[in-house]
Amino acid sequence: MKQRLVDAGFGLGWSLVKWLPEKVTRAAFTAAADVVWYRKGAGVTQLEANLRRVLPDADDDEIRKTSRAGMRSYLRYFQEAFRLPVWDRKTLHERMTITRLDRLEEASARGKGVIIALPHMANWDLAGASVTVRGYPFTTVAERLKPEALFDRFVAYRESLGMEVLPLTGGDANIFGVLARRLREGRLICLLADRDLTRSGVPVDFFGEQTRMPAGPAALAIQTGAALIPATLAYRETGIHATLHPVVAVPEEGDRKSRIAAMTQEVADAFAAGIREHPQDWHMLQRLWLADLDAERLARIEGRPTPGDRRPGGPATGTPGSGSAA
Structure with missing residues (x-):
């Protein structure tokens, strides 16, 4: 019942909010954000x-x-998400300014594809739509949500903005393989990459403490020769501003694992620079640092036995979810 209510709420939002005056919806979502903040859940x-x-x-x-x-900022993301489908190409273009767009243009001209890695900042859907109308259609990956109808709504919404959306789980395709093919075709890939609390996540130092981030962006760059560009976002009064950080170079020495680790750390450092400048626009309402995890989950991430293991010396079946937002 709760899942059906959530799906119905999003359906109502996409049906109603886009037709109301923007000032009215902005005020309503701001008031809702203040209520949630005051309750401090x-x-x-x-x-x-x-x-x-x-x-x-x-x-x-x-x-x-x-x-x-x-x-x-977080509630503004949803307010704008409900309105995005009715914004025309001119509005989508005008709603995002970009620092160092030349980095994307030069990397794309190489013909080997480009990977944009982003944290959960400001409105990444608006950024994607704005990049698309600038002539860079792209592929992304979405975590499967519950209920299934809500996931389908998000996929349909993002596809309506010009994105190709691949489900992280439950699909027939090998996600890494599909992304690699898109890059070899010279296309753009955009991936949210600031949280991966699973055993496959790469350990990084982030604001002086340990966490894990996805290996995918660096692994794809190494495998395909595509350029890896970290990007950070921030809200303006109207629209957003994107900063494209320097291309993350593939280290010339070291094995694949060490090169992925070095590149992922460089991505983390770029994220930290953008988040430090605009902390209010970083939408991280989940546990991120390993120090915040309970002992059992931390043990599972690190591959150590836990009290719930089903056999001596080995982990129980199952892998904790990454928690990446769709």
Whole structure:
């Protein structure tokens, strides 16, 4: 029942919000964000714990002020998501400005494909739509949501914006293989890449503490020769601004694992620079750092036995979810 209500709520949002005046919906979603922030539930509490890593010198008042702005930014994402399908190409183009677009243009001209790695900042769907109307249609991956109808809504929504969306799980295709083929065709791949708390995630130092991020962007760059470009986003009064960071070079020495690790750390450093500048636009309401995980989940990520193991010396069947947003 809860899943059906969630799906119905999103359906109502896409049906209604896009037809209301933008000032009205912005005010309504801002008010909703303030209510959620004031109640300080689990998501807001975790957001503030994450912000303390980003802003280590901030006092409690500053953290609360930033988390309030963060919740407004987070709800603004949904408000704009409901309106995006009715924005024309001119609006989509105008709603995003880009620093160092030449990095994408030069990398694309090589003909080997481009991988854009992004954190969960501002409105990544608007960024994708805006890049598409600039002549760079792309492929992305979405985590399968529950209920299935909600996942289908998100896929249809993103495809309506010009994106090719591959399901992370439950599909017939080998996702890595499909992405590699798209890159060899000279196409653009965009991947959210700031959280992968699974055994396959790559350990990185992020704001001075250990976490894990996806290996996929670096692995694809090594396998295909595509350029890997980290990007960060931030809201403006109207629209968003994107910063394309320098291309992450493939190390000349080391085995595949060590090169993936070095490249993923460089991506993490670029993310940290963008998040530090615009912390209110980083939508991370989940646990991210390994220090915040309970002992059993941490053991599973690290491949160590846990009390719930089904056989001596080996982990129980199953892999914890990555928690990446669709």
